[in-house]
Amino acid sequence: MIAWLRHRPVTAHCEADRWRFDPRYTQGRCPICGWKPEGAPDAPRWLAIANRWDWEMLGLLLLADVLVLLGLIVAHAAGILR
Template sequence: MIAGLRHRPVTAYCEADRWKFDPRYTQGRCPICGWKPEGAPNAPRWLAIANRLDWEMLGLFLLADVLVLLGLIVAHAAGILPANR
């Protein structure tokens, strides 16, 4: 299992520019001329998953949760909420 999680170096070599690059961090293309090697991954797995999430909505829901929690804390401190007996 650990062996499957290890980073496998992926490099491509562009003949036109004589440049080695990692296509995962350049959207699968040569950063100089735009050449795309066959079968090259477009992005690392974590970046592909992160790009699928809608971070703005996640942030909005997190902000709403924090504001509700803060409101409950203030209401409890002000004595607005009934005390547990």
């Protein structure tokens, strides 16, 4: 199995609050006092990848694809394309 696909639990323990938490889902900080453990991930891998994508540009490209497809359908129905 690919190493990065394996799920390994990530937990941190805040000594001030005696609270165990997963820093990936709390922006890398303790949800009670805000302590940040060393080397803690800020987000799950899928969220970090999704935040890197430019979703507006992806939506614009999808809209352009749909419009081209619609134009081809109309051109075929009008007899312009055979």
